[in-house]
Amino acid sequence: MNVQKNPQKPLINYFLIAIAVIILLNVFVYPEIFNQKVTKVDYGTFLTQIEKGNVKKVEILNTKITFTAINENGEEAAFITGRMDDPELVNRLHHAQVPFSANIQSDDSSFFMTILSWMIPILIFIWLGQLFLKNILGNGGNPRQMLNFGKSNARFYANAETGKTFADVAGQDEAKEVLQEIVDYLHNPRKYKEIGAKIPKGVLLVGPPGTGKTLLAKALAGEAKVPFFSISGSEFVEMFVGMGAARVRDLFKQAQEKAPCIVFIDEIDAIGKSRNSITITSNDEREQTLNQLLAEMDGFDADKGVIILAATNRPETLDKALLRPGRFDRRIPVELPDLAGREAILKVHASKVKLGDDIDLNAIARATPGASGADLANIVNEAALRAVKEGRNCVTQRDLEESVEVVIAGYQRKNAVIPKKDKLKIAYHEIGHALVASKLSHSAPVHKITIIPRTSGSLGYTMQIEEDEKVLLTKEQALDKITTLMGGRAAEELIFHTVTSGAANDIQQATRIARDMVTRFGMSEEFDMMALETMVNPYLGSDTRLLVSSETAAKADAEVLKIIKICHQRATEILEENKEKLHTLANYLVEKETITGEEFMDLLAKS
Secondary structure: OOOOOOOOOOHHHHHHHHHHHHHHHHHHHOHHHOOOOEEEOOHHHHHHHHHHOOEEEEEEOOOEEEEEEEOOOOOEEEEEEEOOOOOOHHHHHHHOOOOEEEOHHHOOOOHHHHHHHHHHHHHHHHHHHHHHHHHHHOOOOOHHHHHOOOOOOOEEEOOOOOOOOHHHOOOOHHHHHHHHHHHHHHHOHHHHHHHOOOOOOEEEEEOOOOOOHHHHHHHHHHHHOOOEEEEEHHHOOOOOOOHHHHHHHHHHHHHHHHOOEEEEEEOOHHHHEOHHHOOHHHHHHHHHHHHHHHHHHHHOOHHHOEEEEEEEOOHHHEOHHHHOOOOEEEEEEOOOOOHHHHHHHHHHHHOOOOEOOOOOHHHHHHOOOOOOHHHHHHHHHHHHHHHHHOOOOOEOHHHHHHHHHHHHHOOEOOOOOOOHHHHHHHHHHHHHHHHHHHOOOOOOOEEEEEOOOEOOOOOOEEEEOOOOOOOOOOHHHHHHHHHHHHHHHHHHHHHHOOOOHHHHHHHHHHHHHHHHHHHOOOOEOOOEOOOOEEEOOOOOOOOEEEOOOHHHHHHHHHHHHHHHHHHHHHHHHHHHHOHHHHHHHHHHHHHHOEEEHHHHHHHHHHO
16 A cells, blocks of 8 residues: 655755745844944944034934944944934034935834834744644644544555455464454454354454564455554553544544445453553553443444454453453464474565475474564575575575574674684583483474574584474473483583583573473472462563572572572583593584584484
8 A cells, every 4th residue: 555645855955944944034123233243332433423524324213323434443434323302403413414314214114114123023933834744744734734633543444455465474373263254344244144143353363472463464455355444552551641542533523434344453461451550640641542442332332343353462461341342352362383383474575585395494493493474584685685685686595594593592692702722612612502402302303403603692502403292291392301401511521611691592591491490390309289380471572470489499599590500510421421432522512613403413323
């Protein structure tokens, strides 16, 4: 959909206009500023100058006299003096043969000049104000438009102009199936009315960021071929009291005029937060907006074909009144895609770029567990950019693999200089991870090992890729993950008899897994199936909230430490048993800097 915008004039144009206005003011309203310097003198000095013959020209005004005379430097200069009641002045000037004139229209005290000096600046400032409003508000400079705060800022798309259909959405088959029912209702409402069924008034899309909630809403409108209103929750509430409620009213008014249509409110948690958590003194405007939204959803009839869609990644913060039946009747989870979903998403985005013959999207899908649709789109785009940068006309499998590493660990720091001694420590650290992983029965196969530093701060990494999609985590798998993470630090201790900061990220991940085992997964004999923590928000980060006393929390910390120590000891024992292989593989990695999982396994079998 092409949106035409009013061309904005550069600010230099308004700057030049302002300068021109100032010049005109000075020339026509305050001309004395541009005249030569005028010296004020008393009337006696004026008469003395006439007697000496220094006066060259005189102009007599109503209340003052201006004259040109010879100054002390022998040059002509302008002078001004007050007018006195002097009947002999004309005779003196005539006797001294001085040219003189009387001009009562030029007197600044005249009524006309007084009015002019006031009106012209006022008119000019009004004109400049209109130019300013036109530039800032973009509404043609009509000041009355400034007060039109109650108008909704929703972006409007006419029939099928969103440019999206369900064919553009992959990896969310369950969500599309539910939304297809709404499409069918908008196309054939009679069969639903005949049986007495009512379509949901509101549909809430919930899920992590980047999973395609907004895309699903646009695809729904494109499939139904009905008008589509799109607005963000934050656009309702601004600095003026009552604006949010007015915009809600206007949005629903427009929607009912365009019915059947779809209204999409993105990030609805911006206005739909629970009123229990709102501070009345600072968020009263947000509460008014929420109340108006609740009233509008109660006031319209879904049979007219107005469907309200909303999206959020913080459903636990929404007001209970917003989620009750009759408002948002249906809640559709839009989760992170599984293996098949990731491959389908990659196919959709890969269809828009030129691909080589060696492309294996299934391998990329297996290498990106936990990736959202937006992440996968970024990976394909990064691969295309890499292909252009290297002068190729198509994307290869190597481009896709490198783009996965860019998203995970950042770009390669090709100019980074690492001392040989530190490079050797990094190599032992990474081989420690890989060697421990290869000896564990519940660990994912090693895909790649590198000691090339990355922009994320990583000095090297070991990539493991699961052969199959894992939907459950067993206790044995969790312990093997922690043990593998301990392999890097165990190798440093075993070979160099010291520890480095390179294991910081490993320690963080291991602690998180061990804590989840104890507090959330019930994998501890000490606490059995007792929940000690709960997730604050399952879609945004991994923040948790304690459910137990400080004494119990201290016992949980001790249990976490016990698990980590057991896994650390296990990793050390594995490396001690394979110390010669550790030396061989680490030296090979120092020489090559990057080796594949196949190379690693071949060397491990031979050594």
